[in-house]
Structures are given as structure tokens and as C-alpha cells.
Amino acid sequence: MGYGLCDRSVLTLEEAKQVADAERRRNLLVCETTIGLCDKSLLTPSEAEKVAKIQKEQNHLNCETGAGSCDHSLLSPSEAAEVKELEREHNLLACQTGRTLCDRSLLTPAEAEEVAVAEHQRGLLACKTNSGFCNDSLLNPSEVRMLCYRDETATLGLRSWGHFLRSLLVGP
Template sequence: MAQVACLSLWPVLAFAQSSDLAQNLADCKNGRETCDRSKLNQLESADVALAGHVRNVSDCRNGYNFCDHLKLTEPEAIALAVADHQRNVSNCNDGRGSCDPSKLSQSEAREMAVAEHQRNFANCKDGVGDCDRSKLSPSEAGAVDTAKRQLNVSDCKNGTGACDHSRLTPSEKREVTAAEHNRNARNCENGWEECDHSKLTPSEAGQTAVAEHQRNLSACRDVQETCDYSKLTPPEAKMLADAEHKRNYTACLKGHGYCDPSRLTPSEARAIQTEHKPVLR
């Protein structure tokens, strides 16, 4: 009987052992500390060695500290040197902190200088990043001044950014004033903040009043908290009252939704009683 029990457990034990070996192989291939190389056969050891080599090459290419240059083949070392050089060139041209100018060739150093100059020029024009005006040519300085003036005009027109009205020309001031007026009218008509009704023309005030009335009617129709019933016209108030009465009757009739029986007419109440009256058999 004991022999039969052992035989029945053998597949389970074998599967567990196989699973452990597979996990150990995966750990070894991934360079984990839980790897036990003594459990590997010759073929698995070769696979693990290959995986370790590939991982080391990847670490070296990515500049990780785990890289062991001594384990690279000559072609791999050359490819790594080329990749490192290109990455340094890219970092220098992009103005990244990991740039090492001492490793650049003369032509690459000139390219880096051009890239730095263009980046400084762009920063000055866009008003972002570090700008050193002393490095700009006279024409570039003029272009930067023009760009800043245009940006200021745009900020003033759109009501965004750091608008400086004192830097506007008379014609620009007129354009900005018109833009500010239109923006205020639009804010008032749409019920947005920063609306100054006192700055509206009579026609704009009329349009705003119509828009506000329609918004209030919509809010009342949708039973929103912003509804002001006192601003409804008699026909609108009656329309909403009729709609609410119909809704209440339907709710009472169907037994679904808020129902206020006190608001039913006598005929509606009788109809509901008839509808809900049990059928005698």
C-alpha cells in the first residue's frame, strides 16, 4: 500500500522539481541572486552564459554601472565606442549636462557651438530657458525685440501672459482695446467669469440678456439649482408647470420616481386608483 502511495505521488514530486529547475534557469538567465548554477546542465549553462553576455552588452550600450568592458568582444567594444561617441555628440548638440566637449572632434565642436548659438537665439525669441543677449548678433537682437513685442501684443489681446500695456504702440493699443471689449462681450454672453456688464454696448447688453434668459430657462427645465423661477415669463412658467404636472402624474401612475399625490386632480387620482385596483377572480 505504501509503495502504491509513493508511486501516486511521484508525478507530483517530479512536476514540482521540474518547476523549480525551470524557475532556477530563468533566474540564472536574468542574472538574479537566487540562481543556483550547480543545478544547471551543460546546455543550460551555455544558455545562461550567452544570456549574461547579451545582458552585459546591453548594460554597456546603455551606460549602466553593471557593464564589464573586459567581457566584450572586439567588435562589440568598437560598436560600443561608436555608440558612446554618437551619444556624447548628441548630448552636446542638445545642451545636455552629460556632454563632454573634450571628446569632440574639431568639426563636432563647431557644430556644437552653432547648436548652442541657435538654442540661445530661440530661447531669447520665445522668452523661455536661458537667454544670453550678449551672444546675439545685431540682427538677432532686433529679431528678438520684434518677437517680444509681438508676444506682448498677443498676450494683451488674449488676456493671457504678462501683458505690458506701456509697451504698446497707439495702433496696438487700439487693437488690444477692441480685443478686450470683444472678449468681455463674449464672456458676458456665455455666462463666463470676468464679465463687466458696464462695458457692454446696448446691443451687446440685449444679446447678453437673451442668452442669460435662455440659460436660466434651460436650468429650470433641467431642475438645476441655478434656476431662478422669478425670471421666467408667464408662458414659460406655465410650460414648466404643465411638464412637471405631467411628470408627477406619470410617476404616481407607474409607481416610479417622485410622486406627490396632493398635486393630482380628482380625475387623475381616480384613474390611478382604477389602474391599481386589484382584479377579482
């Protein structure tokens, strides 16, 4: 577990002890900071207990934040209930903001309606600002009229300055 080849046969007893101690400390550090990459058989009982506690806390944090792997079987019943609620909230937020990680099947009917409203508002905003994807077939008639009026007004404003864009003109 060292950083290179080490010929232990040329070490003094004291040097061999220092190398073994350094390897043990390195292994402990790896166990404390990185899940799955340590040799737990090299840990003392108190170190193993400390590492198990750290890994349980790290798993709980991963489950709460959705960052990293989460082993639900390591959670207590109260932690599992808390994590389930947080996962529901993370999913709702993903759906509300249009992220691809949204699982609509997990939404309540009220949440699904809320998400539909948010999607519609994002679509309308994209059409109003000409940024993002504007699917005008999803707009209601009053929104289409409002956008057409805005485009006509913009065209008239440009025309008064001696400029106009033919593509913005609506009708003859």
C-alpha cells in the same frame, strides 16, 4: 548654459569653439521661442533685431487672443485700438456665456440688456431641462405656469403607465 558640467579646460580649441557655437545657437533658439529666458547679450545685432521682431509679434498675438501676457506699451496705436476692440468683444462673450471673467462695468447699456436676456434664457433652460442651477424665483409667471404644466403632463403620462412620482404632483 549647457546640459551638465563641462570641463572646458580639457577641450581642444576646435571642441571649445563647437561648444560655444552650440550654446549660442541654443540661446538664440530660446530667445526666439521663449520670452524672458534668453541672454540677449549673446546675440549678434541681426539676431537681436530678429528676436525683437518675434517678441513684438508674440506680444501682439497674446494681446489679440488674451492668451499669455500682453504688454500694451509695445503696441502701435492702430494695434492698440484693434486690441481694445477685441478685448471688449472677449468681455462681451464672457458675459453672454456666463463666465466669471465678465466685467459688467465695461458693457454698454444695450450689451448689458443683451447679457441679462442671455442669463435669463440660460436660467430658463436649466429649469426646463433640470440641468444646472434652476432659480425659479427669476422666472416670470408664464414661465412658471409652463414648467408646472410640463411637470403635470409628465406626471399624468407616467400615471397612465401605472407609475407616478408624488413629488411631481401639483396640488390636491
